[in-house]
Amino acid sequence: MSQSIASLFQRLTQGVYVIGVADGETTNAFTAAWVMQVSFDPLLLALSINSNHASYAVLSRGRVFSVNVLGKDQLAVAAHFGQPAGARKLATTAWTTGQTGAPLLADAVAWFDCTVTDQHPAGDHVLVVGRVVDGRLLDPDATPLSYRDTGALDGAAALFPATFGNGSR
């Protein structure tokens, strides 16, 4: 790891989201920060996901995902959905589905329901682009959680290379 490169990248401002995926009856959800809007018309979001993640296989087959926005008092929800896929993370959480079948969390600040339009390999992740087919602002008064405020919750500092020049790929 490189503490200084990790510190630098902490200056990029991101939120914290629970990404829901579905392929028929198979569902899963995981915590992510690498989400942003990429187009106004059509309304598109991009998500960068590790293709070794169990949820990526579900997303790739089902071609739908949801983006559930967490609020600043939902650090425990972020930690819960940051667990490995075997933990049956959705079993203890209230959720429903909408147009796409991807899980929509009842207690999110807001959610976006998306169909996959494109996938692009991007280094050790895959950039997934989705069209927002529906969305809901559930708690207008909540302040969204910032990824920076989660500190070392996800251990990401260990994932940065030591220098800019020495990427292994």
Next chain:
Amino acid sequence: MSQSIASLFQRLTQGVYVIGVADGETTNAFTAAWVMQVSFDPLLLALSINSNHASYAVLSRGRVFSVNVLGKDQLAVAAHFGQPAGARKLATTAWTTGQTGAPLLADAVAWFDCTVTDQHPAGDHVLVVGRVVDGRLLDPDATPLSYRDTGALDGAAALFPATFGNGSR
């Protein structure tokens, strides 16, 4: 425009950046919020840019860009670089160049110097992926500016479609 769709998308957390572009001696810079990390190894950032923007032509030819992170007291800098390209925005700003030749702002909180690795059309924008070849944290004590805190600075609320289903493409 749709106030409710704009309000929903405000719950996505983004920063505020000045994106520098260069093609030889030709340079430009503009304010953007749609920037995120997409890979650890190699270190990749993605940027979504309007392909009608004058800076996009420069980026496309030069295949380099910088991401300059603005701090919460730099709203005036965001407004300055949000002007149209004809304004010679870099003429009144202290900047230098590094490995790629893209403009690096002297007063940024941090900067990332990037070479373009991929471009993917994404609705009314283009998703540009860049490898971070160098970076610097200039002001470790500054709090990065959040896009949400810029309010209606960029008039983006007018760019959202009225409904989810009625995209024109």
